[in-house]
Amino acid sequence: MPERRLEISVRGLKKSFGDNKVLNGIDFDLYDGEKVVVLGPSGSGKSTFLRCINRLEEPTAGEVFFDDTLITDKNIQAMRGKIGMVFQHFNLINNLSVMENLTLAPVKLHKFSADEADAKARKLLKHIGLLNKVDSFPASLSGGQKQRVAIIRALMMEPKVLLFDEPTSALDPESIGDVLSLIHEVVNNGMTTIIVTHEMNFAREIASRVVFIDKGRIIEEGTPSQFFSHPKTPRVKEFLGKVL
Amino acid sequence: MDNFFSKLAELFTTPEYIDSLLHGFLLTLQIAFFAVLIGFVLGLIIALVETGKSKWLAPLRFVFRVYVTVIRGTPMALQLFIMFFVIFAIRDFPQVVTAILAFAFNSAAYCSEIIRGGILSVDTGQTEAGLALGLPYRTVFLKIVMPQAIKNIIPALGNEVITVIKETAIVSMVGMYDLNMAAKDIGSGQNMASYVVPMFVAALFYLAVVYLITVIIKIVEKRMRRSDARA
Numbered sequence: 001m002p003e004r005r006l007e008i009s010v011r012g013l014k015k016s017f018g019d020n021k022v023l024n025g026i027d028f029d030l031y032d033g034e035k036v037v038v039l040g041p042s043g044s045g046k047s048t049f050l051r052c053i054n055r056l057e058e059p060t061a062g063e064v065f066f067d068d069t070l071i072t073d074k075n076i077q078a079m080r081g082k083i084g085m086v087f088q089h090f091n092l093i094n095n096l097s098v099m100e101n102l103t104l105a106p107v108k109l110h111k112f113s114a115d116e117a118d119a120k121a122r123k124l125l126k127h128i129g130l131l132n133k134v135d136s137f138p139a140s141l142s143g144g145q146k147q148r149v150a151i152i153r154a155l156m157m158e159p160k161v162l163l164f165d166e167p168t169s170a171l172d173p174e175s176i177g178d179v180l181s182l183i184h185e186v187v188n189n190g191m192t193t194i195i196v197t198h199e200m201n202f203a204r205e206i207a208s209r210v211v212f213i214d215k216g217r218i219i220e221e222g223t224p225s226q227f228f229s230h231p232k233t234p235r236v237k238e239f240l241g242k243v244l
Numbered sequence: 245m246d247n248f249f250s251k252l253a254e255l256f257t258t259p260e261y262i263d264s265l266l267h268g269f270l271l272t273l274q275i276a277f278f279a280v281l282i283g284f285v286l287g288l289i290i291a292l293v294e295t296g297k298s299k300w301l302a303p304l305r306f307v308f309r310v311y312v313t314v315i316r317g318t319p320m321a322l323q324l325f326i327m328f329f330v331i332f333a334i335r336d337f338p339q340v341v342t343a344i345l346a347f348a349f350n351s352a353a354y355c356s357e358i359i360r361g362g363i364l365s366v367d368t369g370q371t372e373a374g375l376a377l378g379l380p381y382r383t384v385f386l387k388i389v390m391p392q393a394i395k396n397i398i399p400a401l402g403n404e405v406i407t408v409i410k411e412t413a414i415v416s417m418v419g420m421y422d423l424n425m426a427a428k429d430i431g432s433g434q435n436m437a438s439y440v441v442p443m444f445v446a447a448l449f450y451l452a453v454v455y456l457i458t459v460i461i462k463i464v465e466k467r468m469r470r471s472d473a474r475a
Contacts, residue, residue, distance in 0.1 A: 056372050081378030091373035095391045095471050104387065105377035137471040150373075157377060 013062035024216035037207035084154030090146040092138035144175020268426030279347030287355025315353035362393035402461035
């Protein structure tokens with residue numbers, strides 16, 4: 001296997017909210033082209049782990065490197081432009097139209113000119129079949145539509161890594177499929193991703209590596225076939241026994 | 245009732261009375277307008293400091309907390325007296341400026357709480373989405389948080405404007421000739437010798453301007469709510 005570039009490296013990451021220790025020392029490496037699925041019981045710290053990478057949560061201890069550069073409060077803004085994020089609750093900007101949601105950041109941050117951003121946004125909207133919603137406000141979209149717009153909003157910045165924080169947990173069963181197939185497509189196009197999800201079948205299909213977090217630690221990781229068919233730890237066996 | 249209408253006719257046919265009322269009305273509008281404007285700006289500053297996260301602002305936050313508590317916890321009339329007879333007890337200092345500042349300082353405390361509530365009412369997911377795209381906090385605040393906060397507080401701000409307009413009537417207590425004072429003057433013994441009609445007319449003036457404000461607020465609110473449409 002050719003040597004692959006390290007995109008994200010996490011060392012000794014800890015996060016507490018008051019007395020509540022959510023992350024208890026996480027070491028994690030993400031290589032170019034990897035599709036890592038993070039599994040674990042609710043409250044295990046999966047989302048916090050993701051949010052510490054782009055510093056939506058300030059880590060209590062530990063370091064996160066992106067592209068060999070330590071992420072700090074000083075460079076975080078530039079880093080966030082390269083690490084996209086998709087949220088559980090979509091978080092489309094309510095006071096901006098779909099087009100403005102897509103173009104605000106890339107134009108403001110001089111990634112594209114207004115015309116380029118506009119053209120790119122239309123192309124992506126057309127691709128997901130929502131070009132007719134270009135001037136609509138988020139309130140008029142369904143959950144599945146919102147999440148698909150949120151995914152292409154993240155793609156507008158052409159990130160090197162995309163973080164998905166339970167992207168289908170707030171959706172109705174019918175729109176889950178649409179969102180999952182879009183994520184599938186993004187990932188198959190080579191996007192390096194970390195996905196926190198509860199969709200086990202999706203995890204098995206998409207993951208190049210599965211990471212299991214419990215009580216703020218990574219307790220097992222491996223390829224999907226190893227992980228789902230031959231789990232090593234009793235905790236993962238118990239977890240899989242309940243969810244599969 | 246005949247008496248009422250004849251008095252009404254008398255009021256509207258006596259140029260001095262009309263003059264007095266308009267004169268008073270103008271002062272009322274002047275005080276209210278500038279007080280609301282300055283009060284909003286000061287309130288915005290207080291709200292920004294109070295919702296800000298920088299620890300350098302902690303002492304200022306404390307000062308503003310005390311300020312808001314004192315202003316909201318004491319009567320407006322008392323604040324007006326203190327402004328007139330203590331803080332601005334300077335000879336030849338324009339009374340109207342003192343009055344404007346008294347109401348502005350009062351309104352700032354209420355406005356700051358309204359605006360602070362508005363900022364806090366915006367879902368943190370909105371801020372996070374902006375930050376996660378790499379936008380600077382300033383842009384996130386101005387383009388995302390503030391427009392949504394303002395939209396949410398338009399009705400409360402409208403209430404505050406109306407309150408200030410009507411509350412200015414107490415400047416007659418320090419002898420200023422506002423709309424309220426004009427009505428009292430016209431109704432006094434050496435003039436119409438009846439308070440009913442001039443006060444009724446003054447009430448109509450207040451009502452008219454408050455109604456106008458209400459209509460304007462409704463229009464602004466409707467415009468800002470366009471993004472909430474589900475169709």
